[in-house]
Amino acid sequence: MRIVVLAGGIGGARFLRGLKAAAPEADVTVIGNTGDDIHLFGLKVCPDLDTVMYTLGGGINEEQGWGRADETFHVKEELNAYGVGPDWFGLGDRDFATHIVRTQMLEAGYPLSAVTEALCDRWKPGVRLIPMSDDRVETHVAVTLEDGERRAVHFQEYWVRLRASVPAEAIVPVGAEQSKPAPGVLEAIAGADVILFPPSNPVVSVGTILAVPGIREAIAEAGVPVVGLSPIVGDAPVRGMADKVLAAVGVEATAAAVAEHYGSGLLDGWLVDTVDAGTVERVEAAGIRCRAVPLMMTDLDATAAMAREALALAEEVREA
């Protein structure tokens, strides 16, 4: 079975670990969000790609969900001692090596997709990880700061430095319109048996991937079940601050509203948590097959069960 997954960072990576446990024989291609990539200290940092790679490759810091295990922060301490910022982005020493290798390869002329493949040669994540695009796409967030200043800030600045403490007025994936899907992305979608949206952020993770011209269309036209899992449980994000960015695109932070946001033109099936069982009817009324199952990724077993439910719903869609 060929499965394509559109993944953001922590939520997507943890779901993928469950999917691999649930379907160990499946051929999984992950289309990774690069909209939150950032250049720091002259280095190209791809937080979502790395979170997937480290999580599936066994190098992740399990507690925080991002960054490397057994990490130290001496490079960052010293950079800050030189007065070189930012100091709010937690780049560890082991993590730095990934960015150094990536940057060196990019400067040598390799596209990000080839670089990602080379990095994965080491990590062996057990999936094919492809960035959504080799072109630079950078999600910016329009905000009004506390002093009244209106600014567009890099998504990482909004998420990490400001901790989404001010409302996001608009989310703009800068460069998306001019970007092209990376080599292999459209082919993977066209050849998929199932396409999954993990409980990643529907705006700045899955939404950014869908903003790359051609990807949304390819998914809609693939003619295979497209099933998503709600990142919102009981009217709050399971993790992260998805509600903040949903508000910016005028979507309420509920499982049903997110499904409607994707829409029946794209999504065939939707899993909501059992606490949101009351919303199943609303989702189905929108033309999307819906089931209520436990959606808390508390451990690998629970996450694998979620993946099995998603695949079962895909089969239901296929047979319908």
Add this chain to the structure above:
Amino acid sequence: MRIVVLAGGIGGARFLRGLKAAAPEADVTVIGNTGDDIHLFGLKVCPDLDTVMYTLGGGINEEQGWGRADETFHVKEELNAYGVGPDWFGLGDRDFATHIVRTQMLEAGYPLSAVTEALCDRWKPGVRLIPMSDDRVETHVAVTLEDGERRAVHFQEYWVRLRASVPAEAIVPVGAEQSKPAPGVLEAIAGADVILFPPSNPVVSVGTILAVPGIREAIAEAGVPVVGLSPIVGDAPVRGMADKVLAAVGVEATAAAVAEHYGSGLLDGWLVDTVDAGTVERVEAAGIRCRAVPLMMTDLDATAAMAREALALAEEVREA
């Protein structure tokens, strides 16, 4: 008193610490060797400049004489885990930050001299540290490897990886002929009261600085005492492998031969170690005023005493 010092790495840096103790009120300009600079992992590494900066700024690993104190090596471990080399060059995590800042500034268009000044803003070495040139000069060493292959290797590869285990057949400061002294170098020399050659390597440290067109001439024409300290004591280098590279330029590894190599056209005074007192006559016969004093930099006091002897010899030269 304005003192100009031509410095290599460890020997030069330690001497400078003694000089600062001996002449705390002096205005010291250090012209640093950049011929052993190397690009590693896409980063510009300037070992000699950093050794001077860290040593005088209090950040040096005192035992090994280079690199940072309290260092870890996680970035390098990870780079090597990615299969990205070299693995023979000991870049620590704290040290990496310096190279990241430097590379970022160079890529932003700042010349190395401005970058060095910016890095020194943090370290406050108490001297003005100027690279010999803003242009790329890279010392290469012609060798015949054990398998008979003839190759030109970067000086760092010869020194660190091969540990000078094969004879150096030629030393070539690639790019030196086309290089220009960095801003401030010729001005510092022209305005100096004394010019000192610390017990640095006469070929690949001081020799490389002198290979930048204009520097040797400026020193010869400055009309002020030029005094050096022998890096060879008792027919062996005090530290490092200066004998290996002296052989490549046809100079015997003795205190007197090094003085003759610099020559009376450049050098006015020369300090040899007391064990080499028998060679004073030979040096003076070459037209260079010579004294035999203890030249082992065993501690700060001993090093400060050496600096005082050098300054005293400079006064002798001036009054002669």
